[in-house]
Amino acid sequence: MSVHDQAAVAVLSQVALAADGAVLGLALSYIAVRSVIKYKTTSFALNKVKKAPSVSVSDLRSVLSNSSEHDADTSSSSDEKLVIVRGVVETKSAVNGNWKKQNILVSHESNEKAVILQRTQTCIYNEWRGFFGWTSDFRSLFARHWKQQETSSLRTIPFILVDGGHWPQSDYLTVNLDGSKHPLPLTTVYHNLQPISASPYTFLQAFFGHEYPVGLLDEEKILPVGKEITAVGLVSLKNGTPEVSACNDLPFFLSNMNKAQMVMELDFRTKVLFWSGIVVGSLATGILGYAIVRNWNRFKEWRQRRQIQRQNAAEENNEAEADVAAEEDIGEVPEGQLCVICLMRQRRSAFVPCGHLVCCPRCALSVERDLSPKCPVCRQTIHSSVRIYES
Incomplete structure (x- = not known):
């Protein structure tokens, strides 16, 4: 660790331990509260995934019809049902009869067929602490995301999930990505890092301690046709065809994991968040209690010193009056x-x-x-x- 890094760490440690650790205690309290909130959210998602039925694409219609009959008996107006479906990715044009003019995406680098194509270009920056670059220490601590600048493009076409090993497909599930911010199970098909040649302007940037580009990373990720994935979402009938959309209460939408793996991962997250909340909360309570006691004792000592100072001032006044009276006597x-x-x-x-x-x-x-x-x-x-x- 360099001298600048040690100085920055020393400043941060002094700020964290200010007021006998009160700042550190408040920071740990915030982390504990966030852990508790995430624990509740994850536990809620775990219960929903456990209760959700895991079915194949061909069994969706029967599940939805049974759900509709049950809703009609209970006078419920909900037309959506949380379902876990495992299927194979296929373009929607494959079941519409457009065999010769299939709407499909092709990877520019690997020439693989896909329904989602994401191209990312990342400019990687480096930083040399030049003669005037001492301020970069604090910038590197609080703004590390400035080190990379990323541009990304995402192309999608309508796609469906079908049962694997059966053709032609009579039953399929339409995937609706609208409003979904969940991570996609994309496969990296191209990864290339190219160095950037230095220029006189780069030398000036390094001399004054500014960031300068050192490499350009190109990546291409796709969701290939024929890949088996799991959809976890709300399924409803749209014009007689099952359609799945994302559920914002769940951390998954399209995933490579099956139901058992999802339950296992959510259960592990729940345990980690639960115990981390207890440990961090106990530590925060102890630090805050210690800081409160220490500051309260300091306040009492300060108040006692103030009283003693006032008494000493009054006694000095009495002594002065006594001296004056003594001189008179x-x-x-x-x-x-x-x-x-x-x-x-x-x-x-x-x-x-x-x-x-x-x-x-x-x-x-x-x-x-x-x-x-x-x-x-x-x-x-x-x-x-x-x-x-x-x-």
């Missing part, structure tokens, strides 16, 4: 009225509760500050002293 004092402690100033302060008038204000104040203040005459414990003024 110094002079020709009768022998019977001298302070029994200093024998210099006149007796002006009476002790409470004994009432003996034997000390000057300054000596009375010093007697009051003792750990166990007692009257110098009767040795009775005193609480305070009162200045006596002569009329």
Whole structure:
């Protein structure tokens, strides 16, 4: 790790441990809350996938008809049913009778037939900390997505799922991708990384610590015809033909996994989120509790210091007044009225509760500050002293 990286990590650690770890505790609390929310969502999706029937394409009509009869008996208005269907990808034109003019996509690199074609071009950037590039340390920590710039194009054609090994196909399931943001089970058929030649402008970018391109990555992914996949979604009859659409409550729509694999993966996610929420939540609670106790003790110490400072200021004022009074008292004092402690100033302060008038204000104040203040005459414990003024 370089010196700049160590400095950046040190700054982040100081921010995280600020206020006795309160910032770190709040960050862990946020992670724990997010884990709990994701746990609820994943657990809900797991229950739905477990309850969803797994059928073949040829059995869809019977399942939907039974569902419609059940809905009619229960006076339900829902026409969609969550179903898991395993089938083989085929173009929709193959079942429409257009054998000679099939609407199909062909990969530019591998010449494979597909129903989904995605081409991605990624410009990969590198960064050298030049003479003026010290700010790149923080930019690299908070904006790593700036390192890559990606352009992607996606082409799709209408496609269906059919039962494998049966031809001609009489039953099929139309796949509706509208509104779906789920990941697609695409296969990479082309992957090429080309270096970018440096130019004088590249040298200037590197000299001043800016990002500069070093490579260009071209990828091509397809959903090939004849691939067996699983569709998890809401199935309904559209013009007498079953059609499946994505369910936003589920993390899957089109996948290479079957139902058992999906249940296993969701169950694993649920356990990880559950225990991570408990561990991180407990850690956050402990750190926040420690930070609260520490800050509360600091607040009490600060309040005590403030009280002590105020008491010291009041005592200094009393001492100043006593000094002034003592200066006034110094002079020709009768022998019977001298302070029994200093024998210099006149007796002006009476002790409470004994009432003996034997000390000057300054000596009375010093007697009051003792750990166990007692009257110098009767040795009775005193609480305070009162200045006596002569009329």
